[in-house]
Amino acid sequence: MIKVTVNGTIYEREVEPRLLLADFLRHKLGLTGTHVGCEQGVCGACTIILNGDSVRSCLCFAVQADDGEVETVEGLGTVENLNPLQTAFQEHHALQCGFCTPGMLMTGVDLLRKYPLATDAEIREGLSGNLCRCTGYENVVKAIRVVVDAEHGR
Amino acid sequence: MKPPAFEYLAPTSIEAAVAALGGEEAKVLAGGQSLVPMMNFRLLAPSLLVDISRIPGLDDIREDDDGLRIGAMTKHHQVETSHLMQKHFPIVTATMAHVAHLAIRNRGTIGGSLCHGDPAAEWPGLALLLNAQLKTTRRVIPAGDFYEGALATDLADDEILTEIQLPSLAPGTGWGFEEMARRSGDFALAAVGATVHLSGDTVAEARIVAIGAHETPLRLTTAEGLLKDRASIAAVAVAAMDEVSPNSDLHGSADYRRHLVGVLTRRALTAAWERAA
Numbered sequence: 001m002i003k004v005t006v007n008g009t010i011y012e013r014e015v016e017p018r019l020l021l022a023d024f025l026r027h028k029l030g031l032t033g034t035h036v037g038c039e040q041g042v043c044g045a046c047t048i049i050l051n052g053d054s055v056r057s058c059l060c061f062a063v064q065a066d067d068g069e070v071e072t073v074e075g076l077g078t079v080e081n082l083n084p085l086q087t088a089f090q091e092h093h094a095l096q097c098g099f100c101t102p103g104m105l106m107t108g109v110d111l112l113r114k115y116p117l118a119t120d121a122e123i124r125e126g127l128s129g130n131l132c133r134c135t136g137y138e139n140v141v142k143a144i145r146v147v148v149d150a151e152h153g154r
Numbered sequence: 155m156k157p158p159a160f161e162y163l164a165p166t167s168i169e170a171a172v173a174a175l176g177g178e179e180a181k182v183l184a185g186g187q188s189l190v191p192m193m194n195f196r197l198l199a200p201s202l203l204v205d206i207s208r209i210p211g212l213d214d215i216r217e218d219d220d221g222l223r224i225g226a227m228t229k230h231h232q233v234e235t236s237h238l239m240q241k242h243f244p245i246v247t248a249t250m251a252h253v254a255h256l257a258i259r260n261r262g263t264i265g266g267s268l269c270h271g272d273p274a275a276e277w278p279g280l281a282l283l284l285n286a287q288l289k290t291t292r293r294v295i296p297a298g299d300f301y302e303g304a305l306a307t308d309l310a311d312d313e314i315l316t317e318i319q320l321p322s323l324a325p326g327t328g329w330g331f332e333e334m335a336r337r338s339g340d341f342a343l344a345a346v347g348a349t350v351h352l353s354g355d356t357v358a359e360a361r362i363v364a365i366g367a368h369e370t371p372l373r374l375t376t377a378e379g380l381l382k383d384r385a386s387i388a389a390v391a392v393a394a395m396d397e398v399s400p401n402s403d404l405h406g407s408a409d410y411r412r413h414l415v416g417v418l419t420r421r422a423l424t425a426a427w428e429r430a431a
Binding site for chain 2: 053059060111128129
């Protein structure tokens with residue numbers, strides 16, 4: 001039995017040790033916002049925040065998150081009330097098919113919390129572990145830039 | 155894919171962890187950033203994982219008279235943002251930017267990377283370059299004696315790396331680290347780290363380590379011995395190419411990697427020379 005707080009709600013579930021955290025979120029909790037792409041840590045689609053740090057939920061067993069705190073894309077905002085990063089993604093066309101978007105958003109959240117992101121090069125470096133096959137990344141960088149600038153009153 | 159089934163233990167003492175490792179097809183789980191993908195690929199199927207992340211006291215960076223002591227469970231991102239590391243070993247801080255991506259650096263550990271022993275990874279090469287002493291539950295192993303081959307170390311099955319000791323560099327030691335990877339965060343096609351300590355106009359000590367160019371990180375001792383002055387760097391770089399034995403794969407041929415070792419040695423040594431005081 002493990003106890004994990006996800007987006008502020010405490011969940012207790014019986015899990016097999018081999019259950020990946022991504023599958024725990026999707027299959028045990030029904031939180032399918034976290035997407036599973038490569039299952040080898042390369043694509044970044046499954047990125048979530050665990051105990052304050054962005055991590056690959058495909059490279060973490062659910063048992064390792066016991067007593068931990070998880071934030072997923074479902075915790076950012078709702079369809080009616082998007083958070084500022086989600087709004088920027090929408091307004092600047094930072095997604096097309098949307099598969100990579102939850103990972104992009106959660107990586108973006110971690111970057112916005114930890115780094116000044118003074119240059120676009122910093123944003124690009126920060127996003128380098130998240131693959132997108134549609135957008136060409138330009139608009140993702142732009143969306144994050146808009147949020148950084150708004151936070152600094154620019 | 156999904157990993158095969160295994161038993162899981164998360165002991166809260168190092169003694170309990172060592173005891174759990176005896177006698178089974180067991181693996182230590184540190185940050186899991188190399189082990190879990192290998193299990194997902196079913197390249198590895200341990201019957202037991204011993205998660206050492208709940209053992210207190212293994213993840214700090216401390217300064218003492220001899221240098222720095224880094225707990226084996228210290229994460230790459232902690233190292234990247236450590237003021238102590240920046241102060242004593244700016245080469246390590248600079249090199250962290252080459253280690254995978256933020257989400258991997260947030261979870262991957264120094265000890266895990268060293269024990270996994272990928273010949274193209276940064277930490278095994280840094281450990282060799284900086285003459286790290288690797289403290290385990292049994293002994294202290296010099297980094298130069300730690301690797302037996304690709305992904306193979308001298309560690310016993312029930313031995314756990316607990317601390318990495320980095321001895322202080324001589325004052326005024328210059329450094330350089332240069333890496334070539336296909337994409338940001340990928341494993342190195344090749345990388346070279348160098349330190350240069352000058353005594354007046356002569357070279358008191360030079361160390362050069364190549365990564366991704368041999369089945370283990372490799373000190374290029376012949377090349378090191380040829381460094382006499384700034385003008386000799388070109389000859390050192392040529393010697394470095396002769397000293398490595400890289401493999402070919404779909405990312406790059408052996409010849410290309412050998413060429414890279416020459417170019418990166420020249421760049422790393424030039425940077426080290428310019429930083430040396």
